[in-house]
Amino acid sequence: MAKLPGKTAYSGVRRPMTRESGFSSHPDSTGGEWKQERSKSLNLNAGESLEIIFTIPKHIEGTWIAFGGWYCADKGLVINIHSPYPKNTLSEPASPNWSKFGSMWQGNGAASTVTVTMTATKDISISLWNLACGLVEQPGCHTAGKFEVCTAPSYLINLHLLSPEAHFWTTKGETEVALLDSAESIDLNDAGAYIRLKTCNRCARFLPINVDDERVQLSFSNHCVARRPCVHTGFGKLRHTETQEILQLEYGYQLECRFCKKYCVNAAHNKNRTGAQMKEDGARRRHFELLVTELYQMSRQMAFKHKTGVELSDYVWKKFGCKCFNCKTDLPTVKSMALDHTRPLALLWPLDETATALCGSCNSSKSDRFPSDFYTAAQLIELGGLTGIPGNELANPTPNMEVINELIGRLDWLFGTFLMKPEMIRVRDGKITGELVVKALQKAFNAAPGGSPVNLIDEYESRRQSEA
Ligand SMILES: [Zn+2]
Ligand SMILES: [Zn+2]
Ligand SMILES: [Zn+2]
Known part of the structure; x- marks a missing residue:
């Protein structure tokens, strides 16, 4: 794919993404709490391209580095990722459901840039949530406030498959957005689609779930597929962390996120x-x-x-x-x-x-x-x-x-x-x-x-x- 190297590839005005607060966590999470957040949004006309520029800082060789985030858009958005690491997660646009992209690998020490290009084939609205990049912790099991690092080589490959939920940031890099080939400043507004978040009973983070089509899984796998509706409290029935409002799901979701499932449940089992x-x-x-x-x-x-x-x-x-x-x-x-x-x-x-x-x-x-x-x-x-x-x-x-x-x-x-x-x-x-x-x-x-x-x-x- 023809792509000019470095920052000269686009002339657009870069705008820093201010919303990269990381993940909030719930103090005593059971996996059954939910809340929702408003995302950032922008509109693209047919033919226009948005570029997200992730600048990962210098680091000690072998440090885990990552980029990624969640987006919500209609079909008709073509996405390309240009990264020094060849493997990525990129799920298709599926509005009103949220999708995700990202990757994670051990860096060679040098600062590096990843660009994600989103090109509209029709007039389209894009919502963005928690885009971030930088240095992250080596995977392991986070439970009850304790962290046990994983050192099993077979569990330290293909981390892109667990991106972005595998990203526990230690040092964040810069994340900016720009309109490709345009001198115009991009207009990001705060009226993006709502994103629903659910706690993980291990790492206690609030991570995204889809409620329109629960089979479009993000950070949690479904709970009851063969025998739905999932009537299990905490799995299929979530309680709003403030209003106590009940969110009744059809398939439900696991209590632990996909990341904790791998590093707390399966890895422990395997080691046994x-x-x-x-x-x-x-x-x-x-x-x-x-x-x-x-x-x-x-x-x-x-x-x-x-x-x-x-x-x-x-x-x-x-x-x-x-x-x-x-x-x-x-x-x-x-x-x-x-x-x-x-x-x-x-x-x-x-x-x-x-x-x-x-x-x-x-x-x-x-x-x-x-x-x-x-x-x-x-x-x-x-x-x-x-x-x-x-x-x-x-x-x-x-x-x-x-x-x-x-x-x-x-x-x-x-x-x-x-x-x-x-x-x-x-x-x-x-x-x-x-x-x-x-x-x-x-x-x-x-x-x-x-x-x-x-x-x-x-x-x-x-x-x-x-x-x-
Ligand atoms: Zn977790
Ligand atoms: Zn269930
Ligand atoms: Zn003996």
Whole structure:
């Protein structure tokens, strides 16, 4: 594409975008708060081009840099991005829905310019919101005011796919707009389209959502697609942060933004299954891990355990004196340790600070057994001291009642969302994956004191029939 380099390409009067305040956040965000903001707007005549000029400042080589923003316009707007980095997000104009563009990559240190050209093929009005560029934080998990940076290489590629919601600004560059090939000053007004914003329950930011066509997803993925309308409070029913006005959605949106979904939910889950951890990695195991993780993340009542991945392994390894708890073999490195759930995942116990350090062979012989079915009485006392799990709980095989009660309160979510995930409806060897998960869950429920509170298999069957 023919394009003159640098700033001489356009003769227009540049006008700084004053509205790049960044994202506001809600102090105790549940993911269920919404508000709306007015955007900036301008009109283009057919044939005219708007140019947005992002000037990213000098930085230390390897620093993450980014540009991007949200816009709302009718079809008939042709958009081109000229950037030193080849990959970008650019969603089509879809007024009255909002669209977005942007990218994020590790810079080479030099200041750089990105220009986004918007050419009108008919008279058109364009609304702009939160255009910004500059230096941003390396991705990671922001939760409850804490930040855990992500260092897994596989999670640090293709960040353009999460732009602009991945942009946590540290130093902002200049963002200006100009009319291409015109000496006229561009007329930006404050009467742009409204943009609806929703909180993320992790990073607490207000980020854009579409309410006209919720399938045009921006910073959040939909919640209920197969079983809409989404009747879940906080997902499909949002409360205005000031007026308390309820916004009822059709598909609803996830509580965490796409960025936090990747760096808090999926990355943590992925790390749990790699490295120094249990070798048994059957499908049921993975699905239970995912189920328990999602439940802890959705629930405001259940205490979310912060240590995950390498941090958790390291903590448990040191606490157990770098030895296998059972046979006392030295575990010279964290990687030589098998991290055992202590109380089995099959009974819905999460992998957290109560885990046990074992060698590989003790781990496979313990397998899914409850501590009282594997250790001696003396070992149970020692294990109670190290893990903080009360002795009577280690001695009596019981499922995690917190998770069971949470699940009973979320049967619609279990059957309508979790078991509707693509991997759950997949058929393997003639069996539906989700059906096997339900059976395994029922086993855990059966182990509840006083017997199973719910018959999940009956529930599954009756829901399946009403669906058909
Ligand atoms: Zn977030
Ligand atoms: Zn829902
Ligand atoms: Zn051992």
